[in-house]
Amino acid sequence: GKPIDEAATNVKIIGIDSGADSKAFTSFLTTDNIQGGRVAADGLAAAIGEANGGKIEGDVALITALPGAGSLEQRAQGFKEQLAAKYPGLKLVADKYADGQATTGLNIATDLITANPNLKGIFASNLIMAQGVGQAIAENSLAGKVGLVGFDSDEKLIKFLNDGVISALVVQDPYRMGYDGIKTALAASKGEKVEANVDTGANLVTKANMKDPKIDALLNPKLD
Known part of the structure; x- marks a missing residue:
């Protein structure tokens, strides 16, 4: 400015x-947040393949903390472009915005898990969303069944990664x-x-x- x-x-x-x-x-x-989104798509696809005998197919979801944040929109763009370009077996069935709160991320993820029995993976595109979505996966005993890629890291996310709740983190x-x-x-x-x-x-x-x-x-x- x-x-x-x-x-x-x-x-x-x-x-x-x-x-x-x-x-x-x-x-x-x-x-480069567009590249970060691509990296997330690759990480999620790898996790889904590993959990499904090498088959990279099924429904996936994207959860973004807030609308209109440049870096988050770029991550979403890269993620969606990479899915379309490299992973025809993965179908993006939900592209949801939260309000920046981890509990909202938890609630959105819980609803998605309930509504989509074929859900194989979620990209939570920042730290707070990864905390909330990770909590949803842990509470529903879906570690290793529904892949989760988060963005950034803190002690909670590192523990989720170590415990298998989170499949991968994209770290700056x-x-x-x-x-x-x-x-x-x-x-x-x-x-x-x-x-x-x-x-x-x-x-x-x-x-x-x-x-x-x-x-x-x-x-x-x-x-x-």
């Missing part, structure tokens, strides 16, 4: 994570955003050329790879 545009007349502006209505950024570091790299953001700001201040847009990555985390050093560092960043 205007404050960024005005500031950019005097200093280099480096953006991190959340976008703003301005073209004045010297560099912008963020997750906020440490890299901050670290590389400072490096980029320093380089730009010296007049060095910097990348206009930097994708800081969307990583698929499963129970199988969660102990890998690179993945563990994303789940448990060392901040000292």
Whole structure:
């Protein structure tokens, strides 16, 4: 917006994570959320295949925390595009919006499970929705039967992953955003050329790879 545009007349502006209505950024570091949605679709398809003898087919659902949030809309776009392009056996039977509350995510997921006996998987596209949907899967004893891919991580989601309630998490790299953001700001201040847009990555985390050093560092960043 205007404050960024005005500031950019005097200093280099480096953006991190959340976008703003301005073209004045010297560099912008963020997750490619469309790619994040694609990664989620791949993770959900893999989980469904694993649970169904290699067959990637059945009904799936998408639950988004709020309408109109740019990053969430991009994740939904990537997810739906990847389903259409790669997984003809998976049918998106529900594309639901919540109100940002985990309990609403729980209630939506419970209703979907009841209404769709062929439901094989759900993508909950942010942390809060993954908490609520994970709770629904746990309460209905559907771990390993209905796949769940969430986005981002906290202690609760990591426990769900370890317990098999969550099949996979798409995890961003906020440490890299901050670290590389400072490096980029320093380089730009010296007049060095910097990348206009930097994708800081969307990583698929499963129970199988969660102990890998690179993945563990994303789940448990060392901040000292």
